[in-house]
Amino acid sequence: MPQQPEIQDIYPLSFMQEGMLFHSLYDEQSRAYFEQASFTIHGQLDLERFQKSMDAVFERYEIFRTAFIYKNVAKPRQVVLKHRHCHVHFEDISHLNERDKEHCTEAFKEQDKSRGFDLQTDVLMRISILKWAPNRYVCIWSHHHILMDGWCLGIVIKDFLHIYQALGKGQLPDLHPVQSYGTYIKWLMQQDREEAAEYWKKRLQHFEKATPLPKRTDQIPDGTLEQITFTISEKETSELQKIAAASGATLNTVFQALWG
Incomplete structure (x- = not known):
């Protein structure tokens, strides 16, 4: 009989998470909330150290050890497990x-995307390395x-790289403590929703x-749908990043504001 995982905490979903859960279940074929980043690594890669660094990230952030339970419960809950493993998949295509x-x-990226995630049973993050x-x-x-947005992903990758480099030197990573996501949920549940709606x-x-x-719609469109690819210079990118940082927003939010 398989051993049941140890539970660390149980708490409600945030309002944004509730919306994502609803739409994910309403259209299970949709990949609207599937996030995938791809980047190239140049130089030697220590796969064992990579795996240990990812394990440390999961230990550091409880949200990555979370399952979203919605079956046979009065209201969906997120259940934080004490331990959850993210296996780093590796393939040699050299x-x-x-x-x-x-x-x-x-x-591979398309297959990974089509696979999607089961919010109740899957580890909700997958890391794959293609050599x-x-x-x-x-x-x-x-x-x-x-689990997180693009802003958070940048923070998590930065922590991951710090851990990977520290382990390479035979040192323990020196990172500031983080607040648990449960602390945020408790704060959120205490807020006045009517006051927020009025604001x-x-x-x-x-x-x-x-x-x-x-x-594209079945009706006559108001405009013409086109796909345009362009490159922003390093200097312009840096300036946009400064605007985003000064506003406490992501680059995506800056572009959304420019479009609006």
């Missing part, structure tokens, strides 16, 4: 030619949006309609 490597990598050459690897980092009602009272991106 024997392929460059074109086949690109095709294999893109196919392209002795000193070149592609890391595919996937997670469900219910946003006043802030948005002069807006008559949204300014969404055009999309």
